Amino acid sequence: MNNKGIKKISFLLIGLFILFTAQVFADTSATVYTPNGTAVSVLIRTEMTSAEISSMNSYWTGAYPNATYISTSTNRYNCHSYGFYSQSYTTNNKWMNNPSAYWTDGSYNFVSSLSANDRLLYADSNGYLQHTAIYQGGIVVVSKWGAAPLFRHDYNYSPYTTAQLYGLRR
Secondary structure (H helix, E strand, C coil), X not given: XXXXXXXXXXXXXXXXXXXXXXXXXXXXXXXXXXXXXXXXXXXXCCCCCHHHHHHHHHHHHHHCCCCEEEECCCCCCCHHHHHHHCCCCCCCCCECCCCCHHHHCCCCEEECCCCCCCEEEEECCCCCEEEEEEEEECCEEEEECCCCCEEEEXXXXXXXXXXXXXXEEC
């Protein structure tokens, strides 16, 4: 077989490998519903390896020593899912990219002062939603940091900007 034939077979094998691994590790689409019944698209994501989880836990607990670690790093759920869908960090397996249906359908309403268990939305200076936390009282919230751990922390002690904050209540 000449070099041209070997290159074609190599590209074919690489292409098949990429296609196979993309299917094996692809996110799966799912739907959850707001309290008022509006459908919200979510993902069921492939979990990280135990080494990746351990590395993430070490990094984030070291980078934010004043945040209280609650639960391990995971790709299973994120801050929006934790804030709006389920606070069960043992059974929640939904990753939510866009939680806006929760307030656009009236399931949650904007408030000017927070009470325990209200949601706190973090947006950057352009108004782009970055993060959701659950207000505990004083300046303390609980939130999941992307695929990083779930933490209890001061609202302004996290990797997310506090340029614009919005309170929501059910």
